[in-house]
Structures are given as structure tokens and as C-alpha cells.
Amino acid sequence: MIKLNINNEISRLRAVVLGTAVSNGPTPKLQDAYDPKSAEHIKAGTYPVEADMVKEMEAVAAVFKKYGVTVYRPDVIKDYNQIFARDIAFVIEDKFIYGNILEDRSKEIDALDYVIDQIDDSKIIEFPEDAHIEGGDVMPWGDYIFVGTFKDKDYRKYITARTNMEAVVYLQEIFPHKKVVSFSLKKSNFDPRENALHLDCCFQPLGKGKAIIHKEGFLIEEEYEWLVNFFGKENCFHITKDEMYDMNSNIFSISPEVVISEKNFTRLNTWLRKEGFTVEEVPYAEIAKQEGLLRCSTMPLIRD
Known part of the structure; x- marks a missing residue:
């Protein structure tokens, strides 16, 4: 059996699901793109090819x-995008929670049956149908759970709005002993520089009391300020719109001292090393073209 244990984003990692780019399928049609960044690359003819993405994911492995x-890697489904393991499920404490995701992606979870079979049934949670949630919006942090959401009544208009308030409320019901704090994110179906697809696209807590944050990713300034005050302004590394677009906040912690980061994130990686982190650099720029990076493609199961 797998004994799940996740209480934060940074404790020493022991077991993780890493997505796969094998048999990723042909370049999608423009009308089938789920996010504005993928659409931009489909239009430009620069959408990533399978061989490059497989190589990038093997570097992380x-x-x-x-x-x-x-x-753990998903079983390969022919011609199907299975890179972003974080969206489809996530773990908080010893609970395995299914994401309630876009219908077109529902097969992805089936590819993890062999992992789910090793988890105690009583620890598996499904959300009600009207409560939409994806793992990229959910960050356990000790006594807190930070959640990215979109509160506007226009929620259904945005294919980029992935977690709604019904899900935030349900999360609080499952974990009554935690403080669930939600943050409204800026959404755009068309402009990737104005779209925070998930909370981890504009914010990431790190070890040593540090955090990465992009102010413009938040719709409500007070909510952004709450986070900055929580971590302390001097501990926050603010990223620019271009760095957000390149997914600088979407790195991944193996421990409080060790992070995996994209090799082109020069300004961020320099700062991380100055703050005493070990930075394991990998190439991930091709995968980033689909508006996801290292946190998006990993689903931690066990941390110390």
C-alpha cells in the first residue's frame, strides 16, 4: 500500500507521479486548445514536438x-496528452482527491489505476459534479490550504477558469481543521500574459520562508497583499509578466533546500542560489509552451 502524506509544498519528497509525453499525439487543432499559450504556439507553428518533450521529462526523472x-508514471494512452499530472488529482494529508477537470481530459486518471489501487479506498475523495477543481490551484501549507479560484458569475465563459467557489467550500468541509484561503486569479481565454491558469502560475511557496509571486496574476489586490504579508515582503521574489508567461513560479521543491527549475530562468535561479538553495536545472522550455511547467507535471504522493 502507498501511505500518502502531503502537508506542504516543500518537505522532503519520497514518492511522486510524473506525467509522460510518450504518444502525446499530433499538434492539436486551434479550436481544441485548452489555454491561450498553447493556442499561440499552434498558430505560430511552434507547438512542441513529442521527442523534445520526452527528453525534457526524462531530465526531471x-x-x-x-x-x-x-x-510513478501514467500508463501510456495512445495519442493523448498526459503531461500535466497535477491537474487530475492531488494529495492533502493522507487523502487522494480526484480533480474535477475538463471533460476532454477525463481519461488521464484511468492511466493511474495501478497507483490508485495501492491506496486505501477510504482515503479517496471525489468532488460533487458542480465543484470544479484542478491540482494546480491547490497548495497545502501546514495549517492552511491556499486555493486559486475565479469567483465571477462569468465563470463558465472561461475555459481557463478551472476551480470554482463550490470546490473551495467543499475543500473546507473535508478539512475543517485547516484554514482554506482562496485567491481570485486573472483569467483570459486569449492573452497568455494576462492569464493565470492556476495559482501555481503566479505564486509558489518555497523553503526557507521564501515565495515566488506575480502581482498581476491576482484579480484582487488585497488578496495578493495578504500573501505578501504572510511570507514577508523581503522573502518574496516578484516575477515580471514575461517571467510569469515563461512559468517562473512553476518550479518544484524536492526538499526545503532543493528545487528543480528551468535552466533559462536566469534571474530566478541566481536569486535562489543567493538564498542558499540547491538548484537542479533542467530544460523545460518546450513543455512550457502548453502553459504548464514543473509543478504542473508532478503530483507528490509522499513527503516526510
């Missing part, structure tokens, strides 16, 4: 191996 992390 090699880092996990170096740190002795147990890695």
Missing part, C-alpha cells in the same frame, strides 16, 4: 532518481 525519490 533523472533528478528524482538522483535524490532517491520513487517515481
Whole structure:
């Protein structure tokens, strides 16, 4: 059996699901794009090719191996995008929670049956149908759960709005002993520089009391300020619109001292090293073209 344990974003990682880019399928048609960044690359003819993405994901797998992390990969579904393991499910404490995601992506979870079969049935939670949630919007942080959401009545207009307030309320019901704090994110179906697809596209807590944040990703300034005050202004690394577009906040912690980051994030990686982090650099710029990066493609199962 897999004994799930996730209480934050940074404790020493022991087991993780890492997505796969094998048999990723042809470049999608423009009308089938789920986010504005993928659409931009489909239009420009620069959408990533499978071989490049497989190579990038293998670089991450090699880092996990170096740190002795147990890695589970999804069973391969032919011609199907299975890169972003974070969206489809997530773990808080010892609970495995199914994401309530876009209908077109519902097969992705089936590819993890062999993992789910090793989890105690009583620990598996499904959300009600009207409560939409994806793992990229959910961050356990000790006594808190931070959740990205979109509160506007126009929710259904945005394919980029992935977690609604019904889900936030339900999360609080499942974890009554935690403080669930929600943040309204800026959404755009058309402009990737104005769209925070998930909370981890504009914010990420790190070890050593640090955090990465993009102010313009938040719809309500007070909510952004709450986060900055929570971590302390001096501990927050503010990223620009272009850095947000390149997914600088979407790195991944193996421990409080070790992070995996994209090799082109020069300004961020320099700051991380100055703050005493070990930075394991990997190439991930091709995968980033689909508006997701390292946190999006990993689903932690066990941390110390």
C-alpha cells in the first residue's frame, strides 16, 4: 500500500507521479486548445514536438532518481496528452482527491489505476459534479490550504477558469481543521500574459520562508497583499509578466533546500542560489509552451 502524506509544498519528497509525453499525439487543432499559450504556439507553428518533450521529462526523472525519490508514471494512452499530472488529482494529508477537470481530459486518471489501487479506498475523495477543481490551484501549507479560484458569475465563459467557489467550500468541509484561503486569479481565454491558469502560475511557496509571486496574476489586490504579508515582503521574489508567461513560479521543491527549475530562468535561479538553495536545472522550455511547467507535471504522493 502507498501511505500518502502531503502537508506542504516543500518537505522532503519520497514518492511522486510524473506525467509522460510518450504518444502525446499530433499538434492539436486551434479550436481544441485548452489555454491561450498553447493556442499561440499552434498558430505560430511552434507547438512542441513529442521527442523534445520526452527528453525534457526524462531530465526531471533523472533528478528524482538522483535524490532517491520513487517515481510513478501514467500508463501510456495512445495519442493523448498526459503531461500535466497535477491537474487530475492531488494529495492533502493522507487523502487522494480526484480533480474535477475538463471533460476532454477525463481519461488521464484511468492511466493511474495501478497507483490508485495501492491506496486505501477510504482515503479517496471525489468532488460533487458542480465543484470544479484542478491540482494546480491547490497548495497545502501546514495549517492552511491556499486555493486559486475565479469567483465571477462569468465563470463558465472561461475555459481557463478551472476551480470554482463550490470546490473551495467543499475543500473546507473535508478539512475543517485547516484554514482554506482562496485567491481570485486573472483569467483570459486569449492573452497568455494576462492569464493565470492556476495559482501555481503566479505564486509558489518555497523553503526557507521564501515565495515566488506575480502581482498581476491576482484579480484582487488585497488578496495578493495578504500573501505578501504572510511570507514577508523581503522573502518574496516578484516575477515580471514575461517571467510569469515563461512559468517562473512553476518550479518544484524536492526538499526545503532543493528545487528543480528551468535552466533559462536566469534571474530566478541566481536569486535562489543567493538564498542558499540547491538548484537542479533542467530544460523545460518546450513543455512550457502548453502553459504548464514543473509543478504542473508532478503530483507528490509522499513527503516526510
